[in-house]
Amino acid sequence: xxxxxxxxxxxxxxxxxxxxxxxxxxxxxxxxxxxxxxxxxxxxxxxxxxxxxxxxxxxxxxxxxxxxxxxxxxxxxxxxxxxxxxxxxxxxxxxxxxxxxxxxxxxxxxxxxxxxxxxxxxxxxxxxxxxxxxxxxxxxxxxxxxxxxxxxxxxxxxxxxxxxxxxxxxxxxxxxxxxxxxxxxxxxxxxxxxxxxxxxxxxxxxxxxxxxxxxxxxxxxxxxxxxxxxxxxxxxxxxxxxxxxxxxxxxxxxxxxxxxxxxxxxxxxxxxxxxxxxxxxxxxxxxxxxxxxxxxxxxxxxxxxxxxxxxxx
Numbered sequence: 001x002x003x004x005x006x007x008x009x010x011x012x013x014x015x016x017x018x019x020x021x022x023x024x025x026x027x028x029x030x031x032x033x034x035x036x037x038x039x040x041x042x043x044x045x046x047x048x049x050x051x052x053x054x055x056x057x058x059x060x061x062x063x064x065x066x067x068x069x070x071x072x073x074x075x076x077x078x079x080x081x082x083x084x085x086x087x088x089x090x091x092x093x094x095x096x097x098x099x100x101x102x103x104x105x106x107x108x109x110x111x112x113x114x115x116x117x118x119x120x121x122x123x124x125x126x127x128x129x130x131x132x133x134x135x136x137x138x139x140x141x142x143x144x145x146x147x148x149x150x151x152x153x154x155x156x157x158x159x160x161x162x163x164x165x166x167x168x169x170x171x172x173x174x175x176x177x178x179x180x181x182x183x184x185x186x187x188x189x190x191x192x193x194x195x196x197x198x199x200x201x202x203x204x205x206x207x208x209x210x211x212x213x214x215x216x217x218x219x220x221x222x223x224x225x226x227x228x229x230x231x232x233x234x235x236x237x238x239x240x241x242x243x244x245x246x247x248x249x250x251x252x253x254x255x256x257x258x259x260x261x262x263x264x265x266x267x268x269x270x271x272x273x274x275x276x277x278x279x280x281x282x283x284x285x286x287x288x289x290x291x292x293x294x295x296x297x298x299x300x301x302x303x304x305x306x307x308x309x310x311x312x313x
Contacts (some may be wrong), residue, residue: 029082046143052229062081108135109312114265116280116308126151139167143175148183157183161192161208172197185251188212193222202226205215218246236277238262247288255286267310 051271061291110133117292127150134143143165148158163177179190179229194208211216224238242291244253263281270276284301293300 040182058248103138106135107253108186110134111312112310114306114308114310116277116306118304118306120302120304121299124151124299125302126156134165136165140167141173143173143177145310155183157181159298165193167195167197168195171199175208179208181251188214188216188248188251190218194282216248234267234269234275236265237268238265252289252292254290254292256287258287259283259285263306265306273311273313276308277310278305279308 015093017269026123047245072143107265110131112129112131114126114128114130120126128148129150130147132143134141136142142165143163145161145163146158149156159179159181161177161179163175165175166171168174174194175192175194177192179192180186181190190210190212192208192210194206196206197204199205206222208220210216210220212218218241220240222238222240224236227235227237229235229247239260239262244255244258246255247253261281261283263279263280263283265277267277269273280303282301284290286300290300
């Protein structure tokens with residue numbers, strides 16, 4: 001490491017004292033006394049058996065804890081740069097921006113968690129999607145989430161969220177924004193607040209609470225885990241639940257636990273960015289929401305097979 005830094009400053013390891021010893025002169029080692037030739041065995045024995053003088057004992061009472069102000073004669077930690085500063089002087093290259101660390105750059109990504117065809121009882125097949133994109137820095141970013149179902153060329157229901165995400169821990173983001181629901185019935189707008197991240201033992205969690213006009217409240221929970229059978233073959237169990245604080249007959253939604261699903265998807269990663277998958281999922285409605293589904297001629301619970309692709313770039 002020293003050799004690399006020294007070459008970067010235009011010096012070799014041999015002349016490092018020109019930088020690091022500028023504030024204090026290096027003491028010269030005392031000259032060795034001239035060797036004498038013993039005249040007999042007694043003198044040789046006494047010379048070889050002479051013991052070195054004991055070192056003085058350390059005074060522990062004078063030791064102090066690290067901290068406080070630096071001594072007046074302390075070496076300047078920036079002295080090695082010879083007064084040069086980043087972005088100024090020799091480091092200011094025309095047309096070249098200043099050095100930026102990773103947390104200063106802007107990054108973006110789009111993840112297609114699910115883009116699939118769902119096969120259920122005849123006449124109940126549908127297509128589902130779950131997309132998430134973000135753009136920003138390590139600590140602050142804009143997040144867009146979109147999830148929905150399409151059946152017979154018609155959008156049955158969709159949830160779209162526009163959020164601001166802020167890193168609150170190494171693996172967790174707090175998110176604040178708005179949510180828009182479309183599909184059957186009138187649209188609904190919500191204020192959203194939640195957290196998303198990676199829990200211990202590699203569980204991916206997403207929990208968001210919502211508040212809307214008219215005293216409406218909702219809570220959405222999602223958890224998933226990736227089991228690596230091989231480096232390319234991955235089994236992913238996933239659970240999703242939605243709760244509502246009050247009935248919404250126009251949207252055919254009841255209070256309490258309204259919808260829940262649990263599924264297994266087995267995917268093969270042709271590359272890290274593209275992976276086809278197949279799986280099975282059990283989905284259902286509960287409480288008053290299930291009553292609405294049955295009243296409309298549907299089934300409150302159903303098992304469906306899925307096939308689709310997962311991608312990101």
